[in-house]
Amino acid sequence: MGEKPTRDHIVEAADRLFYENGYEHTSFAHIADSVQISRGNFYYHFKSKDEILDAVIALRLANTQRMLDRWEQDAASPLERLRRFIDMLIVNQAPILRYGCPVGTLCTELAKLDHAGKEQANALFTLFRTWLKRQFVALGRKSDADALAMHLLGRSQGVATLANALGDKRFLRREVRQLHAWLEQDMASPG
Amino acid sequence: MGEKPTRDHIVEAADRLFYENGYEHTSFAHIADSVQISRGNFYYHFKSKDEILDAVIALRLANTQRMLDRWEQDAASPLERLRRFIDMLIVNQAPILRYGCPVGTLCTELAKLDHAGKEQANALFTLFRTWLKRQFVALGRKSDADALAMHLLGRSQGVATLANALGDKRFLRREVRQLHAWLEQDMASPG
DNA sequence: GTCTATACTGAGATAGAC
DNA sequence: GTCTATCTCAGTATAGAC
DSSP states (O other): OOSOOHHHHHHHHHHHHHHHHOTTTOOHHHHHHHHTOOTTTHHHHOSSHHHHHHHHHHHHHHHHHHHHHHHHHHOSSHHHHHHHHHHHHHHTHHHHHHHOOHHHHHHHHHHHHTOTTHHHHHHHHHHHHHHHHHHHHHTTOTTTHHHHHHHHHHHHHHHHHHHHHHTOHHHHHHHHHHHHHHHHHHHHSOO | OOSOOHHHHHHHHHHHHHHHHOTTTOOHHHHHHHHTOOHHHHHHHOSSHHHHHHHHHHHHHHHHHHHHHHHHHHOOSHHHHHHHHHHHHHHTHHHHHHHOOHHHHHHHHHHHHTOTTHHHHHHHHHHHHHHHHHHHHHTTOTTTHHHHHHHHHHHHHHHHHHHHHHTOHHHHHHHHHHHHHHHHHHHHSOO
């Protein structure tokens, strides 16, 4: 205990660098520098760059699942949980303005690269989608729960993408307020 | 007349390849193959890859401006023009599902690369933003015209990003219907 | 204006010593 | 498990013939 394995250091560094600089733009040299190990040592832990991407996505899936579980515990009502989701845009405002949404930007990049890891990255979206859907079902919106989940996911993506491109913090906060308003209003009238 | 200059062929090929495969992922070899010229010839027309990006963005700016002018002429009312904007998602549905929004994905990529051309690419967003704002002003929404323009821009981005990631055509069409409904409803009640 | 040939760089990846 | 050294390949870019 106490010392974290080198492998974990690599995955965490790659996670951050892939987010900040993109997957393709991040080289082994960048990661090695960040972790303070040699380039050669690298291949003891991973056979290829694709394998690191797999590990990074697995890490993100685990971290996301943990976050959703925490929300499920901490927030008493489904409505309160949905508010947590929306407020992610505020909590992560600084990185979103600089680098966009970690999920959206990765999926966008992998789609262009026609990369095999694309499907895995989409699972991150599915994780949120399923969780959101469950909250809407709990609110009595069984028939359109999935559509509502996708709508909220899409709105968040749009906010992140545009706020990132234009570096517009006020836009981000304004849209978050509107999303909260939409939530209140929409949950008052059953679909 | 009749023969298009090689330079224009290069820019058009680069435009398409940057969209389909991303800027960084597109090499000179790809472009050269597509235009059927040698790699060397390339440098007679452009000094660097950055210069090609500049030319591609300039082309997109010109094409976008032309499209907006056409909408301005063809559509009689501001409301009808805004509908044209929303319907872009339908008209370009196939490429959006495969490659996302040309503006959004380019800005996202350049932001991660911390590329100098980022500001130029953002001008594409500004072009739409200004045009949309003008339509909302014409509808009597002077005070919040820019916020409405940004909102519509953000919603479109979200639809494109998520539809592209998940390859979900039904989601795209459902969201377009909701955007039309939002437009009708929101323009009925002044902000 | 277009070509071939080539220089130079950085990337992913391997071999083998320690 | 970690290192150094090295290979191979693709990418950008240049030189110079035609």
